[in-house]
Amino acid sequence: EADLRGVLRSQPAHGPAHFELGQLFWRKGLAAEAAMHFARALEYQPENGRVHYYLAEALNLMGDLAGANAVLDRAVEAAPRDGKVYHLRGRVLDRLGRPDEAREMYQRSRELQDL
Numbered sequence: 001e002a003d004l005r006g007v008l009r010s011q012p013a014h015g016p017a018h019f020e021l022g023q024l025f026w027r028k029g030l031a032a033e034a035a036m037h038f039a040r041a042l043e044y045q046p047e048n049g050r051v052h053y054y055l056a057e058a059l060n061l062m063g064d065l066a067g068a069n070a071v072l073d074r075a076v077e078a079a080p081r082d083g084k085v086y087h088l089r090g091r092v093l094d095r096l097g098r099p100d101e102a103r104e105m106y107q108r109s110r111e112l113q114d115l
Helices: 002-010 015-027 031-044 049-062 065-078 083-095 099-114
Strands: none
Touching (some): 002 015, 015 031, 015 049, 031 049, 049 065, 049 083, 083 099
């Protein structure tokens, strides 16, 4: 953690360092701190589907379902062949009370895993 913070002190726009710090906080169960760093990473890596996925996962855990769903819109654009993105979207849609849409996302996730 100290090394990553050192990188960010000298290079505040270092997207990969923000992403790695976000993952560190994620593994510690600190979703809010993780989300903050994932969001910063996206400022510098807006096309990185993996960062979108982890930000959406953190927002979902925090109960920000609308925010997670919005991030997943961009995640699908950035990583259209990543089954995990569709599976997470299904979980979020389930929690939003949209089971038909969730079922479609779960199906898409399964299709991509079969490729």
